Amino acid sequence: MMQIYKIDANTVQVICCPPEDVNRGDYLLVEDVNSEKSLIIQVINSGYVNVPGILEDILRSSSTEKLEGVDLDPLEMKSFVNIIKDAELFTCKIRGALNKGKVSNDVSWIPPRSTSRLRKLPDADLIKLLENEPQNGLDIGTLKGGGRISININSIDGKLNIITGKKGTGKSHLSKLLLIQLVSKGGICIVFDINGEYINLGYTKSEGRTSLYDRFISLTPGSDFKVTLQYAGLGVFLRVMENILDLPATSAWEFRRIWKDLKERGALTLNNLNSAIRAVSNNYIQDALLRRFESLINTKFFTDDWGEATVLEAVMDKMDKGGALIINLRNINSKFRQIVVEFLLSKLSQLLENWGLKAVFLFAEEAHLYLRETYWNDIVTRMRHLGMFTTFITNQPDSIRKSVYRQADNIFLFNFTNEHDLEIVSRAAMIDVETVNIIARQLPPHYCLMLGKVLNNFPLIVRINSLKEKTMGETRLFFSDLKIKKS
Amino acid sequence: MQVLDFSQKSPYNFVELGNASLKNTIESSHRLRNIDLPTNYVGDFNKLNEHEFIANFDGENLDMIKLAYIDEKAHIFGLDTSSIELGETSNGLLCAVRGTIVWKDEVKYNYTRYGPFIFHVTENNKQFLYNKLRQMYFGASRAAPTPDVWCMPGRIRNILERWLQAQLSQSCEDSVILWDGSLTAWTIDSPVTLIDDMLRMARSRGNVVLAFSKKTKFTIFGRRIADLINNRNAPCLLDLDEIIRRQYGNYLCFFGRVYAAKLTPSQFSFRLDVDREIERETGINAVQKLISNDIVVESYPETLRLAHILSRFSASEIIGMQRLIAENFGIRTVFRPNIRQILFGPYGGGLINNKVIS
Numbered sequence: 103m104m105q106i107y108k109i110d111a112n113t114v115q116v117i118c119c120p121p122e123d124v125n126r127g128d129y130l131l132v133e134d135v136n137s138e139k140s141l142i143i144q145v146i147n148s149g150y151v152n153v154p155g156i157l158e159d160i161l162r163s164s165s166t167e168k169l170e171g172v173d174l175d176p177l178e179m180k181s182f183v184n185i186i187k188d189a190e191l192f193t194c195k196i197r198g199a200l201n202k203g204k205v206s207n208d209v210s211w212i213p214p215r216s217t218s219r220l221r222k223l224p225d226a227d228l229i230k231l232l233e234n235e236p237q238n239g240l241d242i243g244t245l246k247g248g249g250r251i252s253i254n255i256n257s258i259d260g261k262l263n264i265i266t267g268k269k270g271t272g273k274s275h276l277s278k279l280l281l282i283q284l285v286s287k288g289g290i291c292i293v294f295d296i297n298g299e300y301i302n303l304g305y306t307k308s309e310g311r312t313s314l315y316d317r318f319i320s321l322t323p324g325s326d327f328k329v330t331l332q333y334a335g336l337g338v339f340l341r342v343m344e345n346i347l348d349l350p351a352t353s354a355w356e357f358r359r360i361w362k363d364l365k366e367r368g369a370l371t372l373n374n375l376n377s378a379i380r381a382v383s384n385n386y387i388q389d390a391l392l393r394r395f396e397s398l399i400n401t402k403f404f405t406d407d408w409g410e411a412t413v414l415e416a417v418m419d420k421m422d423k424g425g426a427l428i429i430n431l432r433n434i435n436s437k438f439r440q441i442v443v444e445f446l447l448s449k450l451s452q453l454l455e456n457w458g459l460k461a462v463f464l465f466a467e468e469a470h471l472y473l474r475e476t477y478w479n480d481i482v483t484r485m486r487h488l489g490m491f492t493t494f495i496t497n498q499p500d501s502i503r504k505s506v507y508r509q510a511d512n513i514f515l516f517n518f519t520n521e522h523d524l525e526i527v528s529r530a531a532m533i534d535v536e537t538v539n540i541i542a543r544q545l546p547p548h549y550c551l552m553l554g555k556v557l558n559n560f561p562l563i564v565r566i567n568s569l570k571e572k573t574m575g576e577t578r579l580f581f582s583d584l585k586i587k588k589s
Numbered sequence: 590m591q592v593l594d595f596s597q598k599s600p601y602n603f604v605e606l607g608n609a610s611l612k613n614t615i616e617s618s619h620r621l622r623n624i625d626l627p628t629n630y631v632g633d634f635n636k637l638n639e640h641e642f643i644a645n646f647d648g649e650n651l652d653m654i655k656l657a658y659i660d661e662k663a664h665i666f667g668l669d670t671s672s673i674e675l676g677e678t679s680n681g682l683l684c685a686v687r688g689t690i691v692w693k694d695e696v697k698y699n700y701t702r703y704g705p706f707i708f709h710v711t712e713n714n715k716q717f718l719y720n721k722l723r724q725m726y727f728g729a730s731r732a733a734p735t736p737d738v739w740c741m742p743g744r745i746r747n748i749l750e751r752w753l754q755a756q757l758s759q760s761c762e763d764s765v766i767l768w769d770g771s772l773t774a775w776t777i778d779s780p781v782t783l784i785d786d787m788l789r790m791a792r793s794r795g796n797v798v799l800a801f802s803k804k805t806k807f808t809i810f811g812r813r814i815a816d817l818i819n820n821r822n823a824p825c826l827l828d829l830d831e832i833i834r835r836q837y838g839n840y841l842c843f844f845g846r847v848y849a850a851k852l853t854p855s856q857f858s859f860r861l862d863v864d865r866e867i868e869r870e871t872g873i874n875a876v877q878k879l880i881s882n883d884i885v886v887e888s889y890p891e892t893l894r895l896a897h898i899l900s901r902f903s904a905s906e907i908i909g910m911q912r913l914i915a916e917n918f919g920i921r922t923v924f925r926p927n928i929r930q931i932l933f934g935p936y937g938g939g940l941i942n943n944k945v946i947s
Contacts, residue, residue: 155904162898169691169895171700176604177917179705183909 104192104220106132109212112196112534114143116220117151119189124148125246126541127551127563129223130194134213138202141213142223142231143194144561146537151189159187195537197560198231205231205558225249232558240283242276243550243564251564253280255287257555260461262482262509263493264502266527267516272548274299276514276566277465277495281426284463285317288424291463292450294443295320296471298432303571312571317425319417323434323442324402330411331370331404336361338448343394345474346440353390356382360391371406372399401438403445414449415458431472439472447477447485454488461489469494470501482509499526512554517545533561602725603686603706603749606718610709611918651832656824656852656877663878666692667767667892668753671900672746674739675910678920681711684742685910688749689899690757691892692764693883698892702899703753707910709920710741722748726755727783751783758791758798765879766791767893768800772845772862781842788844788864797875800845800862801893823854823888824880826861826873846872852880852888859888 104122108115114132118124124145132141150156173180199206223231225247232251239252258280265273274297281291282303293300304315321327331339336358343349343357360378364370379395382388398404405411417427429446431439453459464481466473473481481492482505494502500523507513513532518524528538532553541551541563548566670688677683687704710718716735723729726748736744750769757766772788774781791798818827827849834843845862846869863872884891902910914920 153905153908155907159903159905162901162903165895165898169698169700169899171691171702171899173702175702175704177607177705177707177913179906179910179913182913182916183906186905186909186912 106215106218114194114196116192116194117189118192120185121188121190124222126544129228131221131223132213133219135217135219140200141196142198142200144197145192145194147193147540149191151191153186153189195534232560240280242279243566245564253556260491261511262486263512264510265493265495265514266499268518269497271516272566273495273516276550277493278303279567279569281465282571285314285424285426289463290421290424291426291465293426293428293465294431294467295428296431296467298430300428301430306570317421318428319425320428320430321412322430327412328403328405328410330406330408333411333413334445338445342441342444346437346444347394349394350390353387356387357391372404403441418459440474443472450490451485451488454490464490464492466492467495478503478506482506499523512556515542515551515553518542537561606721607706607708610714610718611707611920652828653821654826654828654873656826656880658881659877661878662695663882664692664694664764665879665883665892666690666757666761666764667890667896668757669769669893669896669900670746670750671902672742673902673907674742675907681709681738683709683914686746686749687900688753689896690753691896693892698895700899705910707914708745710738712738715741719744726752755787758787761794761796763795765875766796766798767890768798769893770800771802771860772800774842784844792867797867797872798864799875802860818849818851818858821851824852826850850888852885855887857887
């Protein structure tokens with residue numbers, strides 16, 4: 103039986119005696135039997151009721167710990183006392199209300215303590231409240247009770263998402279799951295794959311091909327992903343030179359002149375560009391340009407051969423029924439990563455502006471490793487309006503700017519134990535600090551606290567579905583062979 | 590030395606009568622005639638009502654007995670009981686009693702705990718309950734006057750305690766048996782025979798009964814007895830028997846030789862009664878066995894301390910029993926407003942919460 107103990111602002115304390123199968127994260131319904139209104143509350147913490155004399159009991163049992171004995175308890179009173187001792191106190195947060203069966207945000211009233219009826223919301227009722235429609239959504243996981251949770255595609259479409267949690271908790275797993283489901287629904291996705299763990303999503307764990315095999319295109323910059331100077335364009339090239347390779351403004355002006363001249367003559371090739379730079383009379387400018395140009399050439403990302411060059415529009419055309427372009431950034435140095443991302447973001451912006459692309463879902467793992475400062479705000483504002491819907495995936499919540507958190511529509515929060523990380527997430531997340539601090543700390547691997555529009559603003563703990571695809575996200579182990587032999 | 594399994598013995602009638610009282614199935618035809626009694630009536634060794642003795646002596650030297658630790662193995666048995674009011678009902682009160690026997694063998698402490706036994710005592714059933722229990726456990730054939738309903742928890746507890754004492758007397762051999770309280774009784778009360786029987790039974794099996802009283806206070810010429818013994822080296826006994834008996838022998842029945850006991854160097858000393866019918870030296874030797882075989886802290890034996898701890902009811906147990914009664918017997922305790930609190934509020938003094946538990 104559950105009863106209201108206290109209500110203070112947004113916090114409701116509930117006493118549960120005898121204990122029921124209610125866990126942190128579960129939802130309770132506080133029904134006012136005199137009206138058709140109910141409060142929807144979520145258990146964020148649980149503990150024992152401070153029963154009078156419990157301290158005495160504990161001390162007494164410690165005094166008699168070493169005793170051996172028999173209790174002739176004909177009435178079996180002990181079981182009743184244990185019920186009292188185990189009485190639980192739930193700290194809950196008000197998440198909404200039900201008014202005549204409809205979800206409402208009006209929580210300005212409080213239910214009567216004496217007559218309210220409390221019950222755990224079964225999965226089926228909760229899913230109904232979330233307006234969860236499995237048939238149209240992305241099937242991503244289950245509730246503790248086994249109820250299937252699917253994300254309404256509209257809550258992802260056009261939205262900014264953050265997936266965060268400490269290492270090994272299942273962030274990338276969720277990201278891959280979302281990616282696969284979006285692709286299967288016809289979405290176009292681009293992944294900045296920092297660890298090369300998305301490149302085999304077209305394969306099953308047994309190395310067979312999945313039904314979506316053809317929809318995954320993996321490109322490795324400098325290898326099967328090269329672009330011509332003409333395709334990259336002066337703007338991208340200059341931004342790379344200036345922002346990533348720190349080309350001084352004077353030298354940039356000279357480079358612009360050289361580029362335009364070669365382009366006008368129809369002679370914009372790497373060789374000609376090299377020669378033109380070497381012909382610059384000012385030694386300082388020549389040296390500055392040459393060093394940067396050579397470092398770009400060394401990446402092998404630029405080519406004069408249209409045959410081996412990649413044209414993004416052509417790649418996108420292949421994904422007209424949905425697909426994912428995986429940019430494999432593994433084993434690529436930091437500057438090169440930034441160059442590739444700079445190029446891609448510029449090109450994608452152009453494509454979106456020109457309606458060459460309707461919209462694209464961008465999955466950015468550990469974006470702080472390659473995303474230029476000025477791009478953060480651009481991604482969450484301008485690019486978002488153009489149709490680039492980003493999902494940031496990180497285990498360093500402080501690497502994402504506060505402004506990005508504030509703009510986020512959905513946060514998928516995995517386990518964090520570090521105080522500092524929790525503080526950052528809780529400050530920025532869209533719910534109260536207490537919920538984040540308590541629930542995120544206790545989430546087991548592959549369990550995620552979902553916050554935001556994705557579940558109709560009801561924070562929910564969801565166990566993420568497993569994948570049948572080959573994920574390659576596992577860390578390589580030195581002693582893995584030994585482990586296999588043993589098992 | 591054999592230690593019997595006490596868990597094989599159970600006061601079944603406590604269960605049956607308790608359940609009957611809760612189910613309200615005790616017929617009015619069972620009721621005995623109601624007799625009003627003064628509330629300060631002291632019955633069968635009610636230890637809650639142990640009186641303060643004021644002993645006068647004319648400069649006599651009190652006999653100080655120095656105790657020694659001896660290398661003689663002995664089993665130490667102790668027992669204690671407790672009662673608690675669980676709340677009021679519309680026509681009476683609910684109470685629970687529990688008792689524990691604790692014993693120490695050469696290695697460890699053991700216990701058997703009896704209860705709780707829960708009773709619903711009303712004006713209608715109190716006489717039947719009390720006399721039925723007395724009849725069943727003491728073999729008392731004559732109906733005894735019953736006290737006020739509020740005194741009944743203590744009376745039922747006393748019966749349980751006497752039953753446990755009898756079990757120990759009949760079961761133990763060559764042991765030291767510790768009672769909580771004293772071996773003094775008002776001569777007017779019938780259980781005197783019972784106590785006599787129990788002590789005789791214990792003696793016949795080579796046991797010595799020692800009774801420790803925490804509550805009795807002796808004053809001699811205005812000085813507390815503790816002051817007389819505090820300066821002495823522990824362990825020791827102070828023989829007060831002659832002085833006390835000289836003054837109170839006409840009113841009280843002393844089944845024990847009365848001592849003040851200081852068993853460890855501490856600020857506490859207790860009244861200790863040793864079965865009078867055994868030889869004085871045997872009694873003193875039993876105390877020496879006690880201090881040599883049991884742990885004694887602050888002059889009080891661990892066996893008795895554990896029996897007390899195990900018998901006492903905690904607040905959570907009280908709530909648990911109230912729940913049991915409500916669920917199994919459908920009896921709800923009622924709340925009676927605290928008149929004192931209502932009238933005087935914070936200026937009422939004394940306990941804010943009365944005994945009624947709602």
